Amino acid sequence: MSDRVEVLLIEDNPVHMRLIENLLKRGLELNFEVRIAERVDQGLALYEEKPADVILLDLMLPDSEGFETFLRVKGQVEPTPIVILTGLDDMQLAVRAVESGAQDYLVKSQLNGELLSRSVRYALERARARAGEWKSPMLRLAHQQFLKAAQLMNLDDNLRQRLLFPQRSQVVTLPFRRDDYGQVETVFGYRVQHVLTMGPTKGGVRYHHDVNLGEVTALAMWMTWKCALMHLPFGGAKGGVRVRPDTLSRQELQRLTRRYTSEIIDMIGPDKDIPAPDLGTNEQTMAWMMDTYSEQSGHAVPTVVTGKPVVLGGSRGRKEATGRGVVYVVEEAARDRGWRLDEKTAVVQGYGNVGSHAARYLDELGVRVVGVSDHTGGVFDSTGVDLEKLDAHVAEVGTLEGYGQGDRLTNAELLELKCDVLVPAAVENQITASNAGRLQCELVAEGANGPTSTEADDILTERGITVLPDLLANAGGVTVSYFEWVQGIQNTMWTMAEVNERLRRLLQEAYRRVVAQSEELKVDLRTAALIAGVDRVARAKLMRGLFP
Missing domain, CATH: 3.40.50.720 (NAD(P)-binding Rossmann-like Domain)
Structure with a gap:
């Protein structure tokens, strides 16, 4: 979801029209661009000129035929989400529309900025989830790169098919309280483990408004090849939450992180899957994840994450x-x-x-x-x-x-x-x-x-x-994350000079x-790196065999 959201408002009451437009233009978290039509035909004409991201539709308009109008609009704009605007006396019609595919309904006499903004955001989220979590430019790129390498190295077709998608993936919807304690947000979270063959999986957690299953899968795939290329004993993983971290307070980020950790807690662990910071997260995020996991374990488990503060067992040099x-x-x-x-x-x-x-x-x-x-x-x-x-x-x-x-x-x-x-x-x-x-x-x-x-x-x-x-x-x-994991297992601490020298040597x-x-092979460096990583994973898979 981009920062700019195109809203098409189809409403003929001037009072409600101005109210909704003003509420949206306050832009609590998104930048709403509002176009207005007073009739259904006019609204559909505007949509044909320029499709909207979401439609706010009043079904009691001069040229409306009630429920039939909803079906007509839905048929012409699908999969664009529709939110029904209704009065108290039209509730049954609004409910029927929701049962037939509208994302939500709002009672106009009860509108406020928070309610309207949340309804639009959730409509977009639900439409996005239904449209296909796998649709991602990043996953398409990851697949293109992998298939090119697989063809050049004549990779066994069974392995090629197996490595296109992750071995495990978890999609969760999780609630967390805002600082206004009566407001509870629900967001999507993910954890993907691409390959379990090489050892525990390893990969970051990102908080970003464009995170989806396809993006996280692509990042997990790249992490698999990266770890194999670097000869690290990990498979690739990645996680994320679809949220705008810059709109959240420190307290809200902590509540979100702890709830996300509790949702994926059965997937992670020092010998299973080790998260780390990524876009929108940092060492404080990892400290909260470590603490949440440790509370469930009954004792401190520093090695469940990497990229955490040095005082909690993090490695010198990891941040940079x-x-x-x-x-x-x-x-x-x-x-x-x-x-x-x-x-x-x-x-x-x-x-x-x-x-x-x-x-x-x-x-x-x-x-x-x-x-x-x-x-x-x-x-x-x-x-x-x-x-x-x-x-x-x-x-x-x-x-x-x-x-x-x-x-x-x-x-x-x-x-x-x-x-x-x-x-x-x-x-x-x-x-x-x-x-x-x-x-x-x-x-x-x-x-x-x-x-x-x-x-x-x-x-x-x-x-x-x-x-x-x-x-x-x-x-x-990920290389210094590996160093951090090793130091944690051994209960030791390397100097900055040791970390940097080991890092330089492995990268060289x-x-x-x-x-x-x-x-x-007379190929570019990217293809060469991919072939080196894929080949190491393929050989490991063949050595381990297939169960049962």
């Missing part, structure tokens, strides 16, 4: 591990190219945990970071962005918005800046067929998961631009394996 790992892989690629990094420039898209640390470590190596961005837009400075001042601004404001130095530009423009190293560290599907031809970099180091489409990969390969794939470039996070070894595979 993904960004640091990106830079370690860039160093290896630069060495192969004969580059002096202190003569090179870089652009980083996404100034969250991964991007900010990657930018800082590149800067420490002498790379001139000329552009960075977050969801509010980007900053460009040809002399190099002052990261110290930028970090101070972000610490105070929370985003790059309002930062006074350099030139402002969009994320799309930032990707096309001239530089030597481009680090997409935001979200998926940023480099596509539409912009790959305009990139002006020599090296793409993927800090995010799935930032480059299959079509864009082909274009970049033709243009001679090297892509350091996400399976390798952002594997630092993985990089060399991928390059060797690429040269041997």
